[in-house]
Amino acid sequence: MDQLRFDGRVAVVTGAGNGLGKEYALLLGSRGAKVVVNDLGGARDGAGQSANFADEVVKQIKDKGGVAVADYNSVVEGEKIIKTAIDNFGRIDILINNAGILRDRSFAKISDQDWDLVFAVHMKGSFKTTQAAWEIFKKQKYGRVVMTSSNAGLLGNFGQANYSAAKLGLVGLANTLAIEGEKYNIKVNTIVPTAASRLTQDILPPSMFEAMKPDLIAPVVGYMVHESFEGTGLIIDSTLGFATKTHLVRAEGSALRKKPTDPVTIESVKQNWDKVVDMKDAKHIQKISEVTVNLVDKLQDFEDRSKMDGDRESYWTTYSYNSKDLSLYALGVGASVVNPSDLKFLYEGHEDFVALPTYFILAGMCMEAPIVAQSMPPGKHADFTNILHGEQYIEFVGDYPRTEGTFTTRCYVVDILDKGSSAVAVVNSEIYQDKELIYRTQQHIFVLGQGGFGGPRASKLATEVAPAPKRKPDAVVEQRTAEDQAALYRLSGDYNPLHIDPNMATTAGHPKPILHGLATLGISARHVLAKYAGNNPANVKALKARFVKPVLPGHTLATEMWVEGTRVHFQTKVKETGNVVIAGAYVDLKKVESAAAAAPAAPAPQSAGALKSDALFAKITEEVKKNPAKAKSIGGVFLYNILDGGKTVKQWTLDLKAAAVFEGSPKGKPEVTMTVSDEDLLAIASGSLNPQTAFMKGKLKIAGNIMLAQKLGPLLKSDAKL
Numbered sequence: 135m136d137q138l139r140f141d142g143r144v145a146v147v148t149g150a151g152n153g154l155g156k157e158y159a160l161l162l163g164s165r166g167a168k169v170v171v172n173d174l175g176g177a178r179d180g181a182g183q184s185a186n187f188a189d190e191v192v193k194q195i196k197d198k199g200g201v202a203v204a205d206y207n208s209v210v211e212g213e214k215i216i217k218t219a220i221d222n223f224g225r226i227d228i229l230i231n232n233a234g235i236l237r238d239r240s241f242a243k244i245s246d247q248d249w250d251l252v253f254a255v256h257m258k259g260s261f262k263t264t265q266a267a268w269e270i271f272k273k274q275k276y277g278r279v280v281m282t283s284s285n286a287g288l289l290g291n292f293g294q295a296n297y298s299a300a301k302l303g304l305v306g307l308a309n310t311l312a313i314e315g316e317k318y319n320i321k322v323n324t325i326v327p328t329a330a331s332r333l334t335q336d337i338l339p340p341s342m343f344e345a346m347k348p349d350l351i352a353p354v355v356g357y358m359v360h361e362s363f364e365g366t367g368l369i370i371d372s373t374l375g376f377a378t379k380t381h382l383v384r385a386e387g388s389a390l391r392k393k394p395t396d397p398v399t400i401e402s403v404k405q406n407w408d409k410v411v412d413m414k415d416a417k418h419i420q421k422i423s424e425v426t427v428n429l430v431d432k433l434q435d436f437e438d439r440s441k442m443d444g445d446r447e448s449y450w451t452t453y454s455y456n457s458k459d460l461s462l463y464a465l466g467v468g469a470s471v472v473n474p475s476d477l478k479f480l481y482e483g484h485e486d487f488v489a490l491p492t493y494f495i496l497a498g499m500c501m502e503a504p505i506v507a508q509s510m511p512p513g514k515h516a517d518f519t520n521i522l523h524g525e526q527y528i529e530f531v532g533d534y535p536r537t538e539g540t541f542t543t544r545c546y547v548v549d550i551l552d553k554g555s556s557a558v559a560v561v562n563s564e565i566y567q568d569k570e571l572i573y574r575t576q577q578h579i580f581v582l583g584q585g586g587f588g589g590p591r592a593s594k595l596a597t598e599v600a601p602a603p604k605r606k607p608d609a610v611v612e613q614r615t616a617e618d619q620a621a622l623y624r625l626s627g628d629y630n631p632l633h634i635d636p637n638m639a640t641t642a643g644h645p646k647p648i649l650h651g652l653a654t655l656g657i658s659a660r661h662v663l664a665k666y667a668g669n670n671p672a673n674v675k676a677l678k679a680r681f682v683k684p685v686l687p688g689h690t691l692a693t694e695m696w697v698e699g700t701r702v703h704f705q706t707k708v709k710e711t712g713n714v715v716i717a718g719a720y721v722d723l724k725k726v727e728s729a730a731a732a733a734p735a736a737p738a739p740q741s742a743g744a745l746k747s748d749a750l751f752a753k754i755t756e757e758v759k760k761n762p763a764k765a766k767s768i769g770g771v772f773l774y775n776i777l778d779g780g781k782t783v784k785q786w787t788l789d790l791k792a793a794a795v796f797e798g799s800p801k802g803k804p805e806v807t808m809t810v811s812d813e814d815l816l817a818i819a820s821g822s823l824n825p826q827t828a829f830m831k832g833k834l835k836i837a838g839n840i841m842l843a844q845k846l847g848p849l850l851k852s853d854a855k856l
């Protein structure tokens with residue numbers, strides 16, 4: 135890489151007589167910048183004054199052929215320091231606010247003077263110096279400013295209340311200046327250094343002090359003030375030759391009331407506190423305007439949800455998943471690399487990688503919601519010690535979900551049934567993505583010993599099981615479960631101790647921890663999928679099952695299947711005992727594809743070479759010309775990002791060789807092939823086929839170098855939304 139230089143630039147470094155500031159000044163001076171070396175020459179606590187420090191640094195810069203001038207003003211009179219730059223060099227481009235002092239005392243002992251002095255040097259000093267340079271930066275439409283914060287400010291540190299407050303104040307100052315400077319090409323960033331300096335000399339242990347050389351941090355700041363540096367409003371923590379970005383994140387938060395008409399009370403705040411502080415889905419907010427948008431969205435969601443809920447108590451939650459979750463789940467329901475047709479459920483690099491349909495039941499489980507417990511009739515209770523999964527239903531409504539995403543789930547109890555000795559809670563879930571319903575589930579939770587309260591025995595709102603035909607099954611698939619099946623399955627999110635804790639299992643009357651009902655169901659559903667659905671999850675419309683008897687890990691499951699139209703009835707038996715464990719179950723398919731028909735010879739892939747046909751390019755170009763705006767956002771998707779890397783890639787060729795080159799692989803050696811028919815490619819270019827949809831429907835496949843293919847996949851997805 136060419137040396138990054140500062141020729142023609144003028145830099146002011148405050149507190150540059152020693153430590154970090156000195157290193158910044160020496161580095162910039164050695165790279166062609168004219169440097170104002172500011173230092174008051176005071177002691178660490180700000181007392182005293184001397185010209186020696188700054189003069190010495192100026193001498194060192196000049197000795198190496200650089201240009202520098204000393205400045206002995208206090209940063210509190212920042213305008214004088216900037217004047218030194220203008221008087222000597224006629225301009226200013228870079229300002230590093232580095233000067234600082236310490237007045238450490240435990241909080242109770244901090245005097246007004248300790249407080250004021252620390253604030254004067256750090257806050258007022260950075261304010262005055264930056265403000266004096268600001269108008270010049272604005273006029274010349276160029277400026278690079280670095281504020282110096284500290285982990286004591288970001289995190290607090292015993293005995294440094296004054297220093298911490300001032301240091302975090304500087305982050306706030308930088309944040310606002312980054313916004314105000316944006317349109318004038320003024321970049322304002324914050325460095326959080328931990329270095330051996332006069333400030334830390336007898337604070338750090340000697341061995342650490344030795345290692346934390348300021349010259350390991352100076353290049354980080356050097357880059358942050360270079361003209362090629364694009365970042366602004368960043369907080370960069372650096373020490374010991376490491377650098378890392380740090381930023382504040384904001385949790386999803388929670389509404390503090392059920393309906394817009396309800397009051398907020400101290401009690402409702404307490405009730406929702408766990409969600410208020412839940413950082414699971416926390417995000418970094420880039421701009422203050424995002425907070426407003428986010429609040430408006432939240433308010434809208436809150437109102438929409440409250441309308442949907444009416445008088446019904448619902449529980450709303452979000453559920454995020456990624457490829458790792460899908461693979462883990464697939465292992466939990468017995469998929470194995472031993473079976474090649476399972477690979478697409480296990481390996482995110484597989485060109486047909488896809489989620490098993492039963493995986494999506496999990497987002498509808500609302501395990502953490504107290505809704506069943508809260509819906510029990512007076513005197514009855516439900517908890518992990520007395521519930522069993524009784525039945526499960528799932529029905530896909532929209533496009534088959536992708537291999538990663540975030541859902542919003544609404545769960546609510548539709549009925550509590552009285553089955554005599556026991557109760558059954560019927561729980562509905564609706565699962566939304568981007569406010570669109572994509573599937574729904576229903577679970578029956580059997581609550582042992584809690585019946586007899588005079589409630590209804592059946593519910594019109596419950597999806598019924600369907601008894602299997604009375605003939606011999608059309609097919610049977612057997613699979614032995616592993617001893618660790620439940621231990622593995624639970625990692626997908628059902629941590630009910632019944633499935634892992636021997637004491638809990640004994641208390642509930644089982645010889646050992648039992649298998650999750652959904653693990654048994656997942657295994658049987660896989661059998662149906664492979665046998666009659668062409669192993670294609672998107673072929674599944676709905677699935678229903680009743681758990682009739684518990685299964686123990688290690689048991690062999692035999693899934694018996696009957697085909698009736700597009701419905702595949704099934705029941706599952708434990709081979710060792712002959713017990714039926716899943717009954718009345720079925721999978722509704724879009725189309726039955728029996729195993730023989732479902733395993734055709736692999737379709738002949740359309741070679742990447744086909745994409746390079748000149749005739750096809752000519753056609754695409756023609757389409758693009760007809761509607762350039764549309765094509766730019768759709769057909770251009772692919773290459774836009776590749777071009778972002780700064781390489782010249784011929785547009786509209788969709789040439790993945792170029793992508794490989796972009797990734798730094800040897801030229802002319804394509805590492806990725808793209809499989810797409812000429813018609814589909816044309817359709818993408820003309821805007822009639824969304825690449826995201828094409829990717830989802832398997833019409834567009836990327837394979838080869840897995841890392842690269844993975845990168846390209848998300849590019850398609852994210853850009854398709856533009």
Ligand SMILES: CCCCCCC[C@@H](O)CC(=O)SCCNC(=O)CCNC(=O)[C@H](O)C(C)(C)COP(=O)(O)OP(=O)(O)OC[C@H]1O[C@@H](n2cnc3c(N)ncnc32)[C@H](O)[C@@H]1OP(=O)(O)O
Pocket residue numbers: 499500501502503506521522523524525553556558561578579580591592628630632648649650651652680681682683684685
């Ligand atoms: C929101 C948070 C949710 C979190 C939930 C999930 C947490 C998970 O960790 C829990 C699990 O995975 S548990 C493991 C899987 N489930 C099981 O092993 C249950 C197996 N089933 C049984 O043991 C019995 O069927 C049993 C005990 C359920 C019923 O047996 P019996 O008492 O003998 O019932 P029976 O006399 O045959 O019938 C009585 C009435 O109940 C209905 N019924 C029977 N089985 C049902 C079942 N599985 N689900 C729903 N209803 C069921 C019958 O139809 C009958 O009603 P009716 O007289 O009105 O026809």
